[in-house]
Amino acid sequence: MASTLFSPDQLRQGFFLIAGPCVIESEAHALHMAEAIATITRRLGIPYVFKASYDKANRTSHTSFRGPGREEGLRILQRVKATQGVPVLTDIHATDQAAPAAEVVDVLQIPAFLCRQTDLLLAAAATGRTVNVKKGQFLAPWDMRHVVEKLQMAQASDIWLTERGASFGYNNLVVDMRSFPIMREFGHPVVFDVTHSLQRPGGRGASSDGDARFIPHLARAGVACGVDGLFMEVHDDPPRALSDGPNALPLDRLPELLQQLVIIDEARRAASTGFVER
Template identity: 50%
Template sequence: MQLPSLASIGKGPFFLMAGSCAIESNDLAFEIAERIHLMTQSMGIPYIFKGSYRKANRTKIDSFTGIGDIKALEILKAVGAHYDIPTVTDIHESGEAAMAAAYVDVLQIPAFLCRQTDLLAAAAQTGKAVNIKKGQFMSGASMKFAVEKVLHENPNAPVYLTDRGNSFGYGDLVVDYRNLPEMSAFNVPVIMDCTHSLQRPNQGSGVTGGQPALIETIAKAAIAVGADGLFIETHPNPSVAKSDGANMLPLDQLEALLEKLLKVREAIA
């Protein structure tokens, strides 16, 4: 397996980070990975399987957080080995970096933790690739310092930056596409999170809302302005997903979307 790099991206299409929000079960993880692996292979799209082994940022005390850290990480490792594809998962505290690094290829820093120096340093020290999500409260230009923190600890660490929208009032997000070229200026691959950027967080009900009908719009625009990769959470039945179902793409809609996005990429090449 090989992680996408700036050199490889320039010679082909965008790459894809995709999977369910959280690892819910072994069967579901393999179902999603197999279907996406087959479609991306046929289209020549590099694929990284995504799944959170634990959800630490939840609104309510009784929200789903996971099936157990090691159990979920073992599923991630098994998926990667079976399909020979890289895998990515979130970490939330410095002490989790080494643990997660033993199972996955990319450590993801959640947006609300992107300024945490110790967390970024711990991720870099594992030798794994690091995907840093841009904080909803930050500009693309300000992510320069997050990249510098990782490279200070490990100058050879592959680093990705992911935009997931900016806070717009108290319960909504808006995408400012200026962030993508601003982050590309740091000579790292830049990813657009097409699902979390459509969240409507912190609702009075305690359940995050979303606008999944606009995923195609966000993705097309991101490719048009030069995104190197796309991040998409998907599920066979988002209505029963245990986390973030309100902004997920139904899995049976992904292939048609990717075909359209390849045409956009070809048009701007």
């Protein structure tokens, strides 16, 4: 796999981590979370990208917290970069958000519900930033080829594809592990969004529910399949999180889980089974 954000050697040596709170709750909280996660990943030698949204435009209810907005949110993300020296990721929902966000962030994320929006993909590609596209819950993994072709047509410099579960009846998602090797055939890094895959969309009526207790199980399975990166929403107090608390990993459980995942990844690569080649 090739990526402009991480070197081929980094991708060959192990997975990278995209992690942080679902939404920017405050400057102090974002800085605290970035510092805590960066400290853990540096100790384990895991390449790290801080993630948080400045505007959650797809909340279930119009009364739900959406974030601080673009101007304030990007200012906070810039502070995270300056203080921690890590790349940052945020999502965009409209074409006019791409260029301003790209002035600050290293990775522009296309939300799952918008993964087929051609103009949004082209606007993100035009910035020259890494573009991470979440596979829609309604989309087969082989159909992500068309997303890749759109981005390549626009000369995207770096493309990541993220699995985040597929709709399984109402208010439920399931992960098809075949998705990882299928999407890796397109020649770009594949990321596993573990925590959103455990979301129960609209499961609480006016907000989503989730099954955070299964995070370690899915994360271990994804790493065993050979994903290039993991995406996890991590929060220091999930019950008080302003968005997606039910499917967030508690911060104090992150070190042990990452240690397990590093061991699994090293064992998978040492086994050289040929199931998924880096």
